[in-house]
Amino acid sequence: MSLKEEKMVSTTFNNLSDEKQTKIRRALLKEFSSEPLATAQVAPIVKTAGIARGAFYKYFDDLTDAYKYLYGVAMRDIHSEINNETGGQFQPQFYLDQVKAFVQGARDSEYFGLIKMHLMKNESLISQGSVDPATVTAPEWATMILSHEAIKQIIINPDSQARVMNHLSDALNLLAGKEHA
Structure with a gap:
């Protein structure tokens, strides 16, 4: 279930404090958990995160980019708890x-x-x-x-x-x- 990330999140986003990144991730999670990507909107994300709309576009190219970023984070978090070592045999x-x-x-x-x-x-x-x-x-x-x-x-x-x-x-x-x- 891995997601191929076509672009990493912007350097600007990576330079934010952990607290601000977490706030933005939570806003993304709220929107993308309740709305399909096709109907998701930037406005609720920026309102929940307490950031300007322009800041959103400094961090992500668009909603799809933000979605891929968040889904990648989710997969890494969940997969980090899973043992992937097969021992070389089909078991x-x-x-x-x-x-x-x-x-x-x-x-x-x-x-x-x-x-x-x-x-x-x-x-x-x-x-x-x-x-x-x-x-x-x-x-x-x-x-x-x-x-x-x-x-x-x-x-x-x-x-x-x-x-x-x-x-x-x-x-x-x-x-x-x-x-x-």
Whole structure:
């Protein structure tokens, strides 16, 4: 679920105090958690953050740039708690644990509304870095696609978690050459 950032946030933004950056991130989070990117507006962000509209455009090129920045922050925060070391072998349980950890990390984070909105409304609007299938094994590539879809279904419909995780487990075990775990 990584987001390819086409541009880093401006140097001007990076030079702000931590407190001011946090205030702006919270304003972005409020807007992007409640409004799809297509209908989000700068006005509520600058009002909540207590900054001038011109300052917003010194920090970000546009709303999409601000969205990509914030979504990148959310993904880094959630993924920082997840172990990405596979040990060099395709292990279905490892990937199941990763999906569970991501879903739980998303649920426990301040970014849950943003992530849910992203998966429901914004994902198709944002270019994301995709993995070239030539750089990973077929089971790894399939696992990435299946894991992303499982996360999406669980975040959007939490009641589906047990069913989705069972299907994911079955699919990963098939990819590993096992009929059932």
